[in-house]
Amino acid sequence: MFDKATWIRLPRNVVVGHGVIGQTVDAVEDVHLSGRPLVVSSPTPHEVAGERVFAQFEERGQDPAEVIVETASFGAVERVIETAEEVDAGFLLGVGGGKAIDIAKMAAEDLDLGFVSVPTAASHDGIVSGRGSVPEGDTRHSVASEPPLAVVADTEIIADAPWELTTAGCADIISNFTAVRDWQLANRLKNVEYHEYAGTLSQMTAEMLVENAGSIKQGLEESAWIVVKALVSSGVAMSIADSSRPASGAEHLFSHQLDRIAPEPALHGHQVGVGAIMTEYLHTGAKGQWHDVHDALEAIGAPTTADDLGIAEDTVIEALTTAHQIRDRYTILGDGVNEPAAIEAATVTGVI
Numbered sequence: 001m002f003d004k005a006t007w008i009r010l011p012r013n014v015v016v017g018h019g020v021i022g023q024t025v026d027a028v029e030d031v032h033l034s035g036r037p038l039v040v041s042s043p044t045p046h047e048v049a050g051e052r053v054f055a056q057f058e059e060r061g062q063d064p065a066e067v068i069v070e071t072a073s074f075g076a077v078e079r080v081i082e083t084a085e086e087v088d089a090g091f092l093l094g095v096g097g098g099k100a101i102d103i104a105k106m107a108a109e110d111l112d113l114g115f116v117s118v119p120t121a122a123s124h125d126g127i128v129s130g131r132g133s134v135p136e137g138d139t140r141h142s143v144a145s146e147p148p149l150a151v152v153a154d155t156e157i158i159a160d161a162p163w164e165l166t167t168a169g170c171a172d173i174i175s176n177f178t179a180v181r182d183w184q185l186a187n188r189l190k191n192v193e194y195h196e197y198a199g200t201l202s203q204m205t206a207e208m209l210v211e212n213a214g215s216i217k218q219g220l221e222e223s224a225w226i227v228v229k230a231l232v233s234s235g236v237a238m239s240i241a242d243s244s245r246p247a248s249g250a251e252h253l254f255s256h257q258l259d260r261i262a263p264e265p266a267l268h269g270h271q272v273g274v275g276a277i278m279t280e281y282l283h284t285g286a287k288g289q290w291h292d293v294h295d296a297l298e299a300i301g302a303p304t305t306a307d308d309l310g311i312a313e314d315t316v317i318e319a320l321t322t323a324h325q326i327r328d329r330y331t332i333l334g335d336g337v338n339e340p341a342a343i344e345a346a347t348v349t350g351v352i
């Protein structure tokens with residue numbers, strides 16, 4: 001008997017465009033969320049968007065509550081859960097970058113409450129994913145989380161955010177190329193389940209972003225539009241797979257390790273981009289497609305070297321040689337790249 005079953009949980013309303021922050025309450029009502037809203041934000045996103053979302057609920061006679069978080073940690077998730085219980089929240093909104101959104105969606109999962117995603121930057125593809133990413137000690141968890149019922153992405157706010165946040169989002173998408181290679185490798189060598197639709201959607205999203213690179217320019221609101229659509233598409237791939245595999249391979253392990261060991265880590269997207277140059281080299285060799293990954297990053301103005309990241313070369317080598325220890329996810333790093341091989345990969349690709 002065929003007894004396989006799966007749940008693919010996707011957002012119902014994805015509202016993207018100029019000034020759409022003003023439609024947040026409508027987007028919430030349209031998915032029948034009720035009760036007291038709890039706005040989860042971090043300091044800058046609170047100023048650029050959280051306050052406006054809060055005021056909109058007040059104007060509609062609802063009694064919103066707000067909690068400001070600073071880091072992506074289980075402690076922050078716990079604090080949001082406690083606040084939600086104290087104020088008897090009916091649903092949660094995550095307003096901000098990847099960290100605020102991840103914390104809100106993880107808390108919503110625990111509380112079994114609805115969640116709405118309000119990104120203030122096109123910096124990561126967790127905008128619609130049903131995953132949360134949290135460091136804990138020596139490891140990094142990818143936690144099943146409440147996917148958003150609605151997404152409200154205001155391109156006016158996003159285009160106004162620092163440009164590096166948009167190039168970070170582009171790099172997070174470009175890294176899908178190597179993430180899918182790692183997933184396929186794990187399928188061949190370790191029998192890890194591979195989802196053809198999710199893998200193809202993830203690759204296609206990266207291809208389309210690279211094809212549109214010429215239109216992704218600082219100061220153009222259309223760039224925010226193009227990148228948000230790609231981030232949504234990449235998040236959908238993760239939801240279809242019920243895993244971050246379509247968008248997170250060895251390049252992400254490298255970035256997670258940098259977050260642990262670098263004195264001042266760079267943006268998530270920028271780190272995974274530089275990681276993808278090196279892991280593409282490990283997959284395809286010196287004459288392989290690492291040039292394409294490098295050139296795509298360069299075209300949108302994302303970092304391609306340790307120097308661009310502001311991270312010391314020996315820290316990059318340490319991260320590459322130890323990244324496989326971050327989590328039990330088979331990738332091209334296998335059971336570890338030794339130091340001479342890591343130096344070779346970083347040198348040939350110009351990362352160091």
Ligand SMILES: NC(=O)C1=CN([C@@H]2O[C@H](COP(=O)(O)OP(=O)(O)OC[C@H]3O[C@@H](n4cnc5c(N)ncnc54)[C@H](O)[C@@H]3O)[C@@H](O)[C@H]2O)C=CC1
Nearest residue numbers: 044097098099120121123124125126129131132133161268
């Ligand atoms: N759950 C998932 O599927 C995914 C999760 N992530 C996670 O997301 C995080 C990375 O996301 P980021 O957005 O890079 O980090 P982040 O949330 O720390 O934001 C980066 C910075 O941008 C600022 N910012 C955001 N919007 C702004 C605006 N409009 N104007 C001015 N400043 C603004 C924030 O205040 C923060 O200082 C990582 O923790 C990563 O692991 C990344 C991809 C996928």
Ligand SMILES: O=C(CO)COP(=O)(O)O
Nearest residue numbers: 125133142244247248252
């Ligand atoms: O960043 C992600 C996808 O872009 C997902 O993060 P994880 O590596 O924690 O699963």
Ligand SMILES: [Zn+2]
Nearest residue numbers: 125172252272
């Ligand atoms: Zn990522």
